[in-house]
Amino acid sequence: MQDEKPGRLVDEGPRIADIDFSGYRMRIATDRYHSQDYARREREALWLRIWQVAGRCDDIPEPGDWFEYRLFDQSWIVVRGRDGEARGFVNACRHRGNAFCEGRGHAARFTCPYHNWSYGLDGKLLAVARPDFDGTLEDFVGAKEELGLLEVPVETFAGFIFLNPDRNAAPLSEFLGEAMELMAPYRIEDMIPYGLNVREAIDCNWKVIMDAFQEGYHIQGVHPELVAAMDESQERYRFCGDHSVATAPFGSSNLEGSSLEKQVAAIHSLPATFPAVANCLPRFDELLEGHRNADGAMPSVTDIPLRTLLQQAMRESWEAKGLDVSGLTDNQLSDNHFWILFPNFLLTIHAGEGTLIMAYPYESGDTNRCYWLVQNLQWFPPEDRAANRAPLTEVREGEHFPYFLALEQDYEQMQHQQRGLRNTAQPYLTLTRQEVRLAHYHASIASWVEGAEREG
Known part of the structure; x- marks a missing residue:
């Protein structure tokens, strides 16, 4: 209902x-x-603290797919993990800060080209070149957990990937609230x-x-x-x-006060701005034809619920194609x-x-x-x-x-x-x-x- x-x-x-x-x-x-000055204040108090759309889920459909998200001079990597989850990391190697990703791509692991430190899709540090340079191998292994990529909150909703630069951000559901x-x-x-x-x-x-x-x-x-x-x-x-x-x-x-012809023409003009409406127009015309009198004449425009006919045609047409519109009101x-x-x-x-x-x-x-x-x-x-x-x-x-x-x-x-x-x-x-x-x-x-x- x-x-x-x-x-x-x-x-x-x-x-x-x-x-x-x-x-x-x-x-x-x-x-x-x-x-x-106001832009600087916005940057620090708003943009670097708020949930924002970084891309779409289908930008990274497979494990290992990644893209770079930039905002001002900041850069993050958004990657699909082996477990299917999307994650975000600061685009900077934990060794000397090198930005090692640009654009988009696919990888089994991330390797910084500067000194060949490598990271898993979950951000964990996997290996470094010549660990013996840092003293004993045991010392390096002990510090390994602390040297993974810096993770930032990433969540998804409605097919979009949201990222928050604030590593202490509240959950996306709390931010979006009723809108979800x-x-x-x-x-x-x-x-x-x-x-x-x-x-x-x-x-x-x-x-x-x-x-x-x-x-x-x-x-x-x-x-x-x-x-x-x-x-x-x-x-x-x-x-x-x-x-x-x-x-x-x-x-x-x-x-x-417009004529029936003018109102029907307005409905038929909708695909110029909203292309998918064209899918329902044949059914709309059928429903309209069903209102003809026995003599073949159309009733007065005030006696034909054009808006209701359009809504009925849209519901039936989308359902026939497989889109579940049961959760939408007629106005939606x-x-x-x-x-x-x-x-x-x-x-x-x-x-x-x-x-x-x-x-x-x-x-x-x-x-x-x-x-x-x-x-x-x-x-x-x-x-x-x-x-x-x-x-x-x-x-x-x-x-x-x-x-x-x-x-x-x-x-x-x-x-x-x-x-x-x-x-x-x-x-x-x-x-x-x-x-x-x-x-x-x-x-x-x-x-x-x-x-x-x-x-x-």
Whole structure:
């Protein structure tokens, strides 16, 4: 039943009119986006202490598969152990600190090329060249347990590998909290990057990206072609600690008063942005045809539950393909849920597909640049995943990847915003109530950065 599914908590979440704004700061200091001092504080108090997505579980499918994860000037190795578990280690030999891994690969053991110290996939020191140089072999064996690679917390959820640079971090389940239960029914772990899987540098602060995808207020100005499909006035919200989710019903009041033809055309236009919707359109058309009167005419648009038909078609179509959608509410089938997993994970998702965007600080620490990773995620039966998985495209500096229309519009707009935010004469930006998630998000940033400084 609908009321037994986790998604009902979002379906029944408050709208803007129901939210108490008294605890929110609606002015955000602009130095958060360009100040080197603030970036330094973020690095130490936030990025080097928080759970963050380092990659996907299918990046290291077999024991011995590994990849390097970099953040600023820090580097870690994430490896699949012989026991099937993913682990993370500081990418530095315990002898003289040499970084011995770069990129990705497969290995039976890690051997530092500087002096040939070697480590197992579990990080334990296996051997050194000429142990007699360190005195007796017995002395070396006695110290062996202390000289393994430095391990950092690594856990998995929804097909993603999370890493925390803080070796004393609380478990990932404690950090994600309720978000884990709400996201689990989507079966994200069974989705793959499909069609779009790109990492690119962009001329804006990483928080500009995070801000842009937490509100629909800009649709009217930046994405006019989406107005018919997105109704931000009907958004519902749920806040889960530092994380949050919002949902805007497909169509809703934006299409009220439109003809049947226009509303059906809007549904048929959805695959331009959400490709997997095309799978359910034949069934949707069948259900629609079933509403014709005896004389062959269609009833009034007000007498045809188009939204319900779309949801029914999506449920039936995905179930026919093998995707278990039994844990999703009807709204989770058709409506986009906009997830933020703090600090840098954005996922727009409905049944069977999603668009993932992650923003990372620029390696050099330049506050006016960052990286974003963009993936279209789509569910396929297990036997079709390998053939459809899109490899990662790393865009070279000075080049640009052409995205689909809405994302290309965001790409351009975010860089315009960064140019404005750099103006030191403007000390703060002002939020509207429709941007409540930004207020919540920046309150979380303040609690990590400023809270840590108070504790220190």
